[in-house]
Amino acid sequence: MGEWFEKQRRELLQIIEKYTPEDGAHDTQVPGLRLIRASRLSEPVYSVYEPSLCIVAQGSKMVMLGQEVYQYDPSSYLTASVHLPITGQVMKASRETPYLSLQILFDMNQILDVIQVFGEAKRARSEVGRGLKVSRMNDTLLDAVLRLVKLVETPQDIPVLAPYVIREIIYRVLQRENNASLKQFAVIGSHAQRIAGVVERLNRDFAQPLRVDELAVEAHMSASVLYDYFKEVTGMSPIQFQKHIRLQEARRLIFSGSISAAEAAFQVGYESPSHFSREYARMFGLPPVRDVSRLRSSFNEITVSE
The missing domain is CATH 1.10.10.60 (Homeodomain-like)
Structure with a gap:
């Protein structure tokens, strides 16, 4: 990472620090933007990740999906493409140098719109991959994210500028290699989009008995195909x-x-x-x-x- 990248990162963490006066997650006036602060290493926290982009400005975090471990820091970012039960743990933080990060929640309609503009919708229909991915950070994505976060300081600009910056962020993420984990879930009728519907059903009706045959009918798949695709996306079987x-x-x-x-x-x-x-x-x-x-x-x- 070069000098310009480090300058952008420092500006980003200064804004996050300014608008997170205490530990925890802080919603902002920018739709879908959440700023996060932690001044100590955390115990493992069990939660459900929403479809989102997660970026660390300072510190590092580890996320477990089933038996798989994902770790990211300022040199990388994490994308969650579907609601997933994860175990998260802040790995690097102190009162003097707190963990500072942000989360941008995805609007699948915005993603689909961007996909259609640069002609990726047809190819995304047949792609199926893990719903969680860590990728290497790059200058253009960090620049767009910084511009979105800076809107917190000028709330009058948010209604006009935020939709365009978010669109650019989506485009920058989709441009990166190995980005199928995001675009596949936005395309109506794709295998991954059908699995996303099953995931949504299980998140909503988790207390009900699990009937894979019924889920398969809803997803227009055989039970065996549903099982294989579901495990590919989530890293777990439906019952797990x-x-x-x-x-x-x-x-x-x-x-x-x-x-x-x-x-x-x-x-x-x-x-x-x-x-x-x-x-x-x-x-x-x-x-x-x-x-x-x-x-x-x-x-x-x-x-x-x-």
């Missing part, structure tokens, strides 16, 4: 994907203090609390009550330190 979504939601419910572990188990679709407890411990390392107690202690430590 559902399990991740169920357990993450149960953890959120228990942590909120609104219901017990047994109640959370039934609410997310488990019929046996003991089965739920075993799978929960397998995923998070501890049974529900002990895990949530650990989370609360960690949360309280952060609150006190701040």
Whole structure:
């Protein structure tokens, strides 16, 4: 990375630092733009990534999808093309040099529009690839992202300029090699777009019994083809994907203090609390009550330190 790139990166992190007075994710007036700050290394955080572009201005982050590990820092960026259950962890951060990053949520209609303009829609119909990808950062993409973030300082310009800058960012990402993971999901009727519909269904109806045959009919695929494509996109089988979504939601419910572990188990679709407890411990390392107690202690430590 050259001197010009480093200058752009420093300007980007200065703006992010200015508009993130405390740790956490901060929405902005720019539609879909979220600024993120962390002043300490994090425990693994389980969440669902929305279709988005994620860029680090300072520090580094590790993301796990199933058994696959993705790490990115200022020299790279991550694209998520479909809603995916991931484990994220800030790997490099301190109070003096906080982790600073941003996320731009994707509008699939905007992506499709850009794809159609430069004639990639037909080829994208048959492409299927992983819904998460790390790519090398480049000067032109960083320049466009910086211009979008700078609009936070001139909110009167956002309605006019933001749609054009976002369009340019989409174009820059699609120009890069190995970009099938983004464009494939925007093309109506593509294999990947059908799998995205299945992913959306599982995210919405995760507490319902999983019936692959029904999902295959909806996706206009055979059950075996659906299974293969689904695993290619998400890195997991449909049942593994559902399990991740169920357990993450149960953890959120228990942590909120609104219901017990047994109640959370039934609410997310488990019929046996003991089965739920075993799978929960397998995923998070501890049974529900002990895990949530650990989370609360960690949360309280952060609150006190701040």
